[in-house]
Structure formats: structure tokens, C-alpha cells
Amino acid sequence: MEKLLDVKNMHVSFDTYGGEVQAVRGVNFSLNKGETLAIVGESGSGKSVTTKALMKLIPMPPGRIKEGEILFEGRDLTKLSEKEMQKIRGKDISMIFQDPMTSLNPTMKVGNQIAEGLIKHQKMSKSQAKARVIELLELVGIPDAENRMKQYPHQFSGGMRQRVVVAIALACNPKLLIADEPTTALDVTIQAQILELMKDIQKKTESGIIFITHDLGVVANVADRVAVMYAGRIVEIGTVDDIFYNPKHPYTWGLLGSMPSLDAEVSELYAIPGSPPDLLNPPKGDAFAPRNQYAMQIDREQEPPMFKVSDSHYAATWLLHEHAPDIDPPEAIKKRMTAMTSAVNGKGERV
Amino acid sequence: MGRYITQRLVYMVITMFLIATFTFFLMKFLPGTPLSSADRLSEEQQAIVLAKYGLDEPIPVQYFNYMVNLLQGDMGVSFQFDNREVTTIILDRIGPSLQLGFQAMVIGTILGMLLGLVSAIYHNGVLDYGSTFTAVIGQSIPSFVFAGILQYFVGVKLGWFPVALWGTWQHTVLPTIALAIFPLAIAARFMRTEMLEVMGSDYITTARAKGVNKFGVVFKHGVRNALIPLITVLGPLAIGLMTGTLVIENIFAVPGIGEQFVKSINTNDYPIIMGTTLFFAIFFILIVLIIDLLYGVIDPRIRLAEGE
Numbered sequence: 001m002e003k004l005l006d007v008k009n010m011h012v013s014f015d016t017y018g019g020e021v022q023a024v025r026g027v028n029f030s031l032n033k034g035e036t037l038a039i040v041g042e043s044g045s046g047k048s049v050t051t052k053a054l055m056k057l058i059p060m061p062p063g064r065i066k067e068g069e070i071l072f073e074g075r076d077l078t079k080l081s082e083k084e085m086q087k088i089r090g091k092d093i094s095m096i097f098q099d100p101m102t103s104l105n106p107t108m109k110v111g112n113q114i115a116e117g118l119i120k121h122q123k124m125s126k127s128q129a130k131a132r133v134i135e136l137l138e139l140v141g142i143p144d145a146e147n148r149m150k151q152y153p154h155q156f157s158g159g160m161r162q163r164v165v166v167a168i169a170l171a172c173n174p175k176l177l178i179a180d181e182p183t184t185a186l187d188v189t190i191q192a193q194i195l196e197l198m199k200d201i202q203k204k205t206e207s208g209i210i211f212i213t214h215d216l217g218v219v220a221n222v223a224d225r226v227a228v229m230y231a232g233r234i235v236e237i238g239t240v241d242d243i244f245y246n247p248k249h250p251y252t253w254g255l256l257g258s259m260p261s262l263d264a265e266v267s268e269l270y271a272i273p274g275s276p277p278d279l280l281n282p283p284k285g286d287a288f289a290p291r292n293q294y295a296m297q298i299d300r301e302q303e304p305p306m307f308k309v310s311d312s313h314y315a316a317t318w319l320l321h322e323h324a325p326d327i328d329p330p331e332a333i334k335k336r337m338t339a340m341t342s343a344v345n346g347k348g349e350r351v
Numbered sequence: 352m353g354r355y356i357t358q359r360l361v362y363m364v365i366t367m368f369l370i371a372t373f374t375f376f377l378m379k380f381l382p383g384t385p386l387s388s389a390d391r392l393s394e395e396q397q398a399i400v401l402a403k404y405g406l407d408e409p410i411p412v413q414y415f416n417y418m419v420n421l422l423q424g425d426m427g428v429s430f431q432f433d434n435r436e437v438t439t440i441i442l443d444r445i446g447p448s449l450q451l452g453f454q455a456m457v458i459g460t461i462l463g464m465l466l467g468l469v470s471a472i473y474h475n476g477v478l479d480y481g482s483t484f485t486a487v488i489g490q491s492i493p494s495f496v497f498a499g500i501l502q503y504f505v506g507v508k509l510g511w512f513p514v515a516l517w518g519t520w521q522h523t524v525l526p527t528i529a530l531a532i533f534p535l536a537i538a539a540r541f542m543r544t545e546m547l548e549v550m551g552s553d554y555i556t557t558a559r560a561k562g563v564n565k566f567g568v569v570f571k572h573g574v575r576n577a578l579i580p581l582i583t584v585l586g587p588l589a590i591g592l593m594t595g596t597l598v599i600e601n602i603f604a605v606p607g608i609g610e611q612f613v614k615s616i617n618t619n620d621y622p623i624i625m626g627t628t629l630f631f632a633i634f635f636i637l638i639v640l641i642i643d644l645l646y647g648v649i650d651p652r653i654r655l656a657e658g659e
Binding site: 055057082083086087088089090091094095097099102103104105106107108113116117120121152154165168169171 | 552553554556557558559560561562563564565571572575576649650651652
């Protein structure tokens with residue numbers, strides 16, 4: 001597998017009047033061609049900042065990439081100037097945004113918004129760009145493209161607008177597509193269509209996708225690998241099966257436990273107690289410790305390193321240390337693990 | 352579109368009728384008579400003069416007569432200026448006011464917008480503080496203070512432009528600058544606020560994510576969206592400036608309509624009051640119509656559906 005992106009120890013901070021907010025505190029991950037990595041975590045965990053930082057789209061100042069490397073096809077993006085980044089944005093790396101109602105320019109024709117990148121990056125003439133726009137609109141499933149491209153965003157429904165946003169992102173066949181909660185603002189049927197669309201396109205273009213979401217149902221549907229973020233760090237990373245059926249980090253347990261399921265006997269959903277830490281003054285030790293019922297003394301003193309579970313699976317919790325006591329994960333998680341074991345045995349179905 | 356404009360013009364006629372009616376009766380409440388030197392005229396002489404202008408009739412009859420004449424395009428003659436036609440007087444006097452107002456508006460708005468843009472782009476930088484300071488000064492110091500300063504320093508000390516009076520284009524320079532400062536300040540403040548808001552919006556991030564450069568982001572995506580609220584404020588301001596500004600016209604001895612209007616109120620010159628009010632009203636309604644049409648040009652969401 002060819003490595004497309006390699007993020008090494010990335011720190012992103014925002015300088016505010018109150019002090020330095022450490023939004024991302026040392027993130028490591030990589031992405032191969034044609035692969036989909038989902039980043040999950042609750043609001044404020046640093047998912048969006050991480051991906052915006054990859055394109056250097058965070059407002060600088062107050063934001064800054066404090067340290068670390070972002071190797072995209074071997075080039076370190078952190079060292080590129082704004083001008084050089086402009087050549088990469090929209091061409092090699094592009095982004096699908098969360099809210100289709102606000103992410104299109106209300107005073108510009110949809111066709112022109114899609115063509116903008118084409119004319120800039122691929123030096124297309126107006127008529128070439130127009131042909132490609134029609135092609136793209138058809139690709140994302142907008143009928144009557146010839147007329148629709150002359151319309152303005154307010155003449156499109158939410159789902160149709162998100163298709164336009166997808167078309168903008170796909171215009172130059174990017175090698176890396178970052179989707180920042182692309183389906184959160186859409187209703188469920190449209191969600192499924194957009195996800196299908198992204199998968200189809202990925203098959204055709206072989207692009208790598210980073211998919212940010214807090215919807216674990218979507219993760220199971222689209223991702224190859226999953227990174228779980230908490231308080232500006234990746235706390236667990238692994239394949240979809242690793243994370244869903246053999247989770248190791250108590251935070252992942254909490255996330256999975258709070259996911260509604262059709263066949264659960266209990267009608268009450270689990271909620272992780274407490275709220276995420278203030279990243280203006282990140283706590284000493286494991287940031288999750290105050291909310292973690294399995295926390296040990298060391299969790300409050302020292303940050304856990306990434307422990308290797310398998311070649312594809314890593315988790316940052318002291319529970320994986322050889323001296324840690326054996327503990328029982330919550331019931332719901334144990335059930336998942338058993339379901340997985342039976343799946344491996346050949347029969348059982350995914351929950 | 353054509354139908355919409357026709358509709359608006361019909362409303363305009365109705366509005367004009369209402370304004371004419373209200374003004375007519377309000378004006379009759381003004382104390383005094385048009386006869387400024389009444390004490391030098393005998394009772395009979397006064398009666399003769401009043402009868403000559405039809406002012407001895409009951410007010411409803413006067414109103415009826417006025418409206419009938421107005422429908423025929425006759426606004427009557429002025430009492431104070433040797434019986435000259437109201438229309439001629441207004442047309443004579445409106446020229447300088449319109450020119451000054453228009454110049455001030457164009458210069459003020461354009462410079463103000465540029466200042467606001469610079470402020471927004473270099474948010475919280477030295478340029479931002481500089482232009483915000485200028486805007487605050489421009490908005491809080493009255494135009495006649497600037498007028499005085501300009502006259503003294505630029506007009507008298509430097510001698511670059513005439514201090515007052517009307518004639519060549521040089522005569523328009525100082526009053527135009529004095530008048531332009533207020534719209535400049537307003538435009539700068541609004542442009543700054545709006546641009547800051549627009550630049551923080553999602554579609555700007557989308558544009559940046561496409562690889563659009565800073566210039567493109569600001570001018571292609573930003574400015575147009577920031578203009579909409581600006582037009583709302585600038586429209587009425589433009590009307591105010593172009594219909595004559597008493598103070599500036601007085602200071603620079605410009606033969607504009609603002610000065611004329613006030614004089615006619617003081618002397619109960621009914622035909623002039625009516626004529627000028629109606630003229631302002633037409634002007635106002637037309638500008639409002641233009642602003643409404645401009646909205647459509649700038650913001651497709653406000654554009655009227657075809658055939659509607």
C-alpha cells in the first residue's frame with residue numbers, strides 16, 4: 001500500500017486572550033491511497049482542527065501548528081508557504097464541509113463555484129470547465145445539470161446543496177478528500193445517498209478519505225480504519241473491526257456504549273459522565289482520567305503511551321500495561337466482543 | 352420585472368397623492384401668512400393680494416384647486432420671487448445640490464468601502480486601528496466643523512481651492528469633501544463589520560479550500576456578500592445628501608435647494624414648500640426603487656422570479 005499522508009506528532013494551538021488553547025496535542029496517523037480513515041470523538045476533541053490544520057485552513061493567527069510534520073506524498077506541508085498551499089488546496093487535497101446551508105456562496109452561481117477550482121488548477125477554458133461541471137453534477141446525481149449549474153444555492157434543497165459541495169471537492173480529482181461531518185446536517189435517507197456517492201467515487205478515483213464524524217453508525221458504513229480522538233489526542237486507532245469489536249480504551253467503550261442499537265435490551269442509553277477537559281490548561285496525566293471509572297493512580301500522574309494491541313491496533317491507556325490489573329469492560333462491550341468471536345467463527349452477524 | 356416596476360410606479364402615484372395632501376394641510380397649520388410685510392399693507396390691500404393667489408377661499412377649496420392644477424402639471428408660482436414658476440425655481444436650485452450630493456456620495460462611499468475593507472483584511476492591525484479611528488472621527492465630528500477647517504487651511508492658507516461660492520469645478524471641491532466625510536465614515540464602519548462577518552463564514556472557508564487566493568477570496572466571494580447591508584444604510588443617506596444640505600450650502604454659499612427650502616418655510620411661500628416637498632418625495636421614492644432593484648442585482652435570493 002502506498003502511503004499518501006503521514007501526520008507526525010502534530011500540535012495545534014490557538015493563542016487567545018486567556019492563554020494558549022492546545023486544541024491538538026500530538027497526533028500521529030497515516031493514510032494510504034484508496035483508504036478511508038474515520039476520526040471520531042465528541043465535540044471539542046480536536047477532530048475538525050486536526051483536519052483543517054492538514055490543509056492549513058485554520059485561521060492563523062490566532063491558530064498555529066506548533067510542532068510536528070504533515071507529510072503529504074513525502075512533502076512536509078507545515079513548511080509550505082500560503083502561496084504553495086493554494087496550489088495544493090482544491091487540487092491535491094480538498095474538503096467537504098459540514099453544513100451545506102452555509103458552505104456555498106449565496107451570491108454566486110453553483111456552476112461557477114464548481115468551475116472556480118477547475119479554471120485555477122487545471123487551467124481550463126470556460127467552455128472546458130463548463131463541460132466538466134456538467135459531468136461533475138451528473139456524477140453527484142444532480143439531474144438537469146445544464147440548467148442547474150446556472151442556478152444559485154438557494155434554489156437547491158439541503159441534500160442537493162451537499163451534492164454540490166461534494167462536486168466542488170471532487171472537481172480536480174483530489175488525492176486526499178477530507179470530509180468534515182459531511183452528513184450531519186442531512187436527514188437519514190439523504191445521508192445514505194451521500195455516503196454511497198462518496199464510496200463510489202473513491203472506487204473510481206482511488207483517493208484517500210479522512211472522514212470526521214461523531215456518528216458511529218456512519219463509521220461502520222464507510223471506514224476502513226478508525227481513530228478515536230479525545231482532548232486533542234488520538235486515544236485509540238485501529239481497523240473498524242478492532243474498534244467496534246475489540247475496543248481497548250475506556251473512552252472508546254463509553255462511545256460505543258452510548259450508541260443506540262436495535263437489539264439492546266436496556267432502553268436507557270449510556271452517557272459518559274462529566275465533560276471534556278479545558279484545553280487551556282490540559283490536565284496532568286491522562287486527560288480522560290477524571291471521567292474514567294477504571295482510572296488508576298498512574299492515570300492521574302503520567303500520560304499513557306500508545307500500547308500496541310496488534311499490527312493495526314493501538315490504544316493509549318495504562319490498562320494495557322503489563323502490570324495493570326485485569327478489568328472487565330462493561331457488559332455491552334463484552335457482548336460486542338463475543339459477537340465478534342462468533343463472527344470470526346464464521347457465522348454470527350455484525351451487531 | 353417590467354410588471355414589477357409598473358406596479359411600483361402606480362404605488363408611487365398613490366404615495367405622491369397622499370404626501371401632497373398631508374403636506375398641504377400641515378402647511379396650512381404654519382403660523383403667519385405669506386405676506387411678510389403685512390403691517391405695511393392696509394386690510395383691503397391684504398385682501399386683494401390674498402384673493403389674487405386664491406388664499407381667501409376656504410381651505411378645502413384651495414386644496415381642490417391645488418390638486419387640479421397639480422394634475423395638469425402646474426405647481427403654481429412663488430410668492431417671494433417675483434412670481435416665478437415653482438418648477439423653474441426648483442430646477443434652477445436643485446442642480447448644485449444634486450451635484451454636490453452625488454459627488455460626496457460617490458467619493459465617500461468608495462473611499463469608505465476601501466477603508467472598511469482594509470480594516471477587515473488587516474483586522475486588529477495598525478491599518479485597522481487607523482481606519483477605525485478615521486471612521487469614528489468622521490462620524491462624530493459634524494460636517495460644518497470640517498467645512499470650517501477646510502476653508503481655513505485648504506482654502507485660505509494654502510489657497511488651493513476657492514473658499515466659497517459656485518462656478519467652476521474647483522468650487523465644488525471643498526464642499527464635496529466636507530459632505531463626503533460622513534458617508535465615508537458610515538461606509539467604512541459597515542464595510543468593516545460586514546466583511547469581518549463574511550470572512551468568517553463557511554463559504555469563505557470553502558473558497559479557501561478550493562485554493563482561491565486572498566484577492567479572489569476577498570473580492571470575488573467577500574465583497575459582494577458584504578454589500579447588501581451596506582446598501583440599506585447608504586440609500587437613505589444618499590437621498591439626504593442629494594436633496595441639499597442646509598448647513599454646508601450656507602457655509603460655502605452654494606445656491607442649492609436646501610437653503611431655498613428653509614427660506615420658503617420661513618416666509619410661508621406655500622407653492623415652493625409644496626413643490627419642493629413633492630420633488631423630494633419623487634426623488635426619495637425613485638431612489639428607494641433603485642435600491643430595491645440593486646438588491647436584486649447583488650443578491651440573487653432577493654431577485655424577483657421571472658414573470659412574477
